[in-house]
Amino acid sequence: MEPVPSVPVDVSEILEDSTATVVADGSLAVESVDVGPLTFPATSPARYEVALTNVGTGILALGEVRLDVTATCSRCLVTYALELAGRIERFWVQEEDAVDGDDGPDIEPLDGTTIDLGPAIHASLAAEVPWIPVHSEDCLGLCAVCGGDLNEVTCDCEPARLASPFSALEGLLEDGDGDGTD
Template sequence: MAELFRNHPEYNPLSPLEYELTANAADDLIIVKGRMSCDVRMQCSRCLEPVEEKIEVPFEEQFRMVAEEKEETSEDVEEAVPVTEERIDLAPYVMEEFVVQLPYAPLCSEDCKGLCPECGTNLNEQSCGCNTEKIDPRMAALQDWFKSQKE
């Protein structure tokens, strides 16, 4: 399981990857379907606090039995993975699908306020009082003009 997250240090597995898969054969196709799940610790993309979440991912992959000598034609290059051996190692397919389905920008909550861009205070815990008002640089001259009109 550690090798699954080797290139993704922002994700830390808290449990083994659990999966329940079934394989069905139809003609020269083998269809593998099921679900995978794992408890993962991540960092909130807004406030950087740790987030623990059970990630559940559906899995479906199609494999096509082909002879070794036979070259793939454009008809064979569908969504099915060509297989020439009697056994199929599902581990690379399962791991790849799980990593692809991990949240790109995990959040501790939908209403997370994040960190103050000025002082770095976690705005979920306290207010910092920094002026974070964004002024469009194209309108900055107008702001100065309005200030001079008040005086």
């Protein structure tokens, strides 16, 4: 999803009229949602519906966005379909002073009569992707020894045993029986 596509919305109709609302909805072609090392290829356009309301001190945008993506299970590496559904909540203020100092990522200065919803849509989708995608909560993952998909095969591999610091301790405990006359 780079670069972020712009979604310009003309708000000139509501700028002079406190409490007026304009609704922006539509679909937006998206290639993928990328977060850190993870890529979620899109299998649909992003569908958004956002109400922009003049609340006196600025324009408040409230809405939602949905996107179908393909995710890769972090345990068994199978790909599976996932629908991202994110909330959009962002505020554009008319007086630039109001943004100074405490400007959070969701508050922006209103510049002219057009608002670009693209970054808000992008941020909303990026916030919805799972950090550790799992195709099912019960996913058994891959065998660490033979690489078989344990959801589909039962292999006879011994579980990989790592040398444990406790194995040496166990030996000591077995040797010494506590009375010192071993």
